[in-house]
Amino acid sequence: MQKALEAKGIRPSYQRLKILEYLAASKEHPSVMMVYRSLSTEIPTLSRTTIYNTLNLFAEKGLVLPLPITSDEMRYDGTTTQHHHFICKECGNIFDVGMACPYSTAMEIDGHKIEEIHGHFSGTCRKCREKSGRADSSSS
Amino acid sequence: MQKALEAKGIRPSYQRLKILEYLAASKEHPSVMMVYRSLSTEIPTLSRTTIYNTLNLFAEKGLVLPLPITSDEMRYDGTTTQHHHFICKECGNIFDVGMACPYSTAMEIDGHKIEEIHGHFSGTCRKCREKSGRADSSSS
DNA sequence: TTCTCTGCAAACGCTTTGCACGGAT
DNA sequence: ATCCGTGCAAAGCGTTTGCAGAGAA
Numbered sequence: 659m660q661k662a663l664e665a666k667g668i669r670p671s672y673q674r675l676k677i678l679e680y681l682a683a684s685k686e687h688p689s690v691m692m693v694y695r696s697l698s699t700e701i702p703t704l705s706r707t708t709i710y711n712t713l714n715l716f717a718e719k720g721l722v723l724p725l726p727i728t729s730d731e732m733r734y735d736g737t738t739t740q741h742h743h744f745i746c747k748e749c750g751n752i753f754d755v756g757m758a759c760p761y762s763t764a765m766e767i768d769g770h771k772i773e774e775i776h777g778h779f780s781g782t783c784r785k786c787r788e789k790s791g792r793a794d795s796s797s798s
Numbered sequence: 799m800q801k802a803l804e805a806k807g808i809r810p811s812y813q814r815l816k817i818l819e820y821l822a823a824s825k826e827h828p829s830v831m832m833v834y835r836s837l838s839t840e841i842p843t844l845s846r847t848t849i850y851n852t853l854n855l856f857a858e859k860g861l862v863l864p865l866p867i868t869s870d871e872m873r874y875d876g877t878t879t880q881h882h883h884f885i886c887k888e889c890g891n892i893f894d895v896g897m898a899c900p901y902s903t904a905m906e907i908d909g910h911k912i913e914e915i916h917g918h919f920s921g922t923c924r925k926c927r928e929k930s931g932r933a934d935s936s937s938s
Numbered sequence: 939t940t941c942t943c944t945g946c947a948a949a950c951g952c953t954t955t956g957c958a959c960g961g962a963t
Numbered sequence: 964a965t966c967c968g969t970g971c972a973a974a975g976c977g978t979t980t981g982c983a984g985a986g987a988a
Binding site: 724726727728729732744746747753755757760761763767768769770771772773774775776777778779780781782783784787 | 864866867868869872884886887893895896897900901903907908909910911912913914915916917918919920921922923924927
Binding site: 809811813814843844845846847848851869870 | 942943944945946947953
């Protein structure tokens with residue numbers, strides 16, 4: 659884990675390591691507050707400023723992907739390989755989508771050079787559908 | 799234009815009409831401030847609050863699509879038919895992308911019900927590439 | 939009159955900035 | 964001794980809310 663930081667030229671401080679570990683383990687694409695709440699029990703002196711600093715640094719170095727999916731707060735993805743996201747309008751959870759993407763960074767669009775591809779879907783997630791009795795399901 | 803508002807159950811006030819007209823004509827996917835700057839010469843008393851109110855109302859009624867593409871401010875798209883977006887990292891301009899999309903709202907992903915599909919690409923737009931001498935172009 | 943829309947001012951919440959302390963080299 | 968990371972406090976900024984006056988029905 660420490661190697662991942664050093665490989666990007668980032669000094670491995672205690673806070674940076676913990677934040678990176680949390681991001682790598684988390685599937686929830688956390689916001690700064692979510693990181694804060696999760697780590698502040700273990701690191702009581704941790705401040706939001708440090709999380710902002712760290713995540714901005716990680717994003718700059720490509721260790722983490724900021725997801726401007728919700729309008730209120732930034733979410734961060736510890737997985738930087740190409741994939742899409744699904745956000746549930748009811749519970750707000752964000753899921754990774756493994757579907758193959760027909761676009762690639764080798765492509766051009768109207769002469770524009772593609773460097774990043776972001777796909778995101780919104781709707782109702784499986785759990786929320788089950789909870790509401792699958793009222794809008796098409797199953798028999 | 800007025801019909802478009804009434805069809806959605808929105809009373810066609812002067813401000814609402816002007817904002818809708820501006821959105822329909824604009825290709826720049828404007829932010830609230832961009833709408834404000836463009837219309838405040840014509841309507842000097844126009845306030846940002848009214849633009850926020852109006853755009854939120856339009857979004858609710860499906861007349862306009864909020865684009866959480868940039869992290870700093872919300873952009874709005876007057877075209878609500880399914881299409882993708884390209885945002886240039888240099889000039890910040892947002893372009894519509896006419897490419898066919900392989901996904902549809904009829905699909906499910908891992909049991910999640912898709913209701914909206916958002917694709918956005920980022921990179922360097924045609925004009926910015928030309929401006930910088932196409933330094934990173936693959937042309938001979 | 940009554941209800942809705944507008945717009946000023948203030949509040950709100952996420953994020954950034956200023957700055958001082960402490961640890962690492 | 965110097966440099967860098969941390970974290971408190973305050974500022975910044977886009978957006979929302981409270982509210983009063985104006986306008987439509």
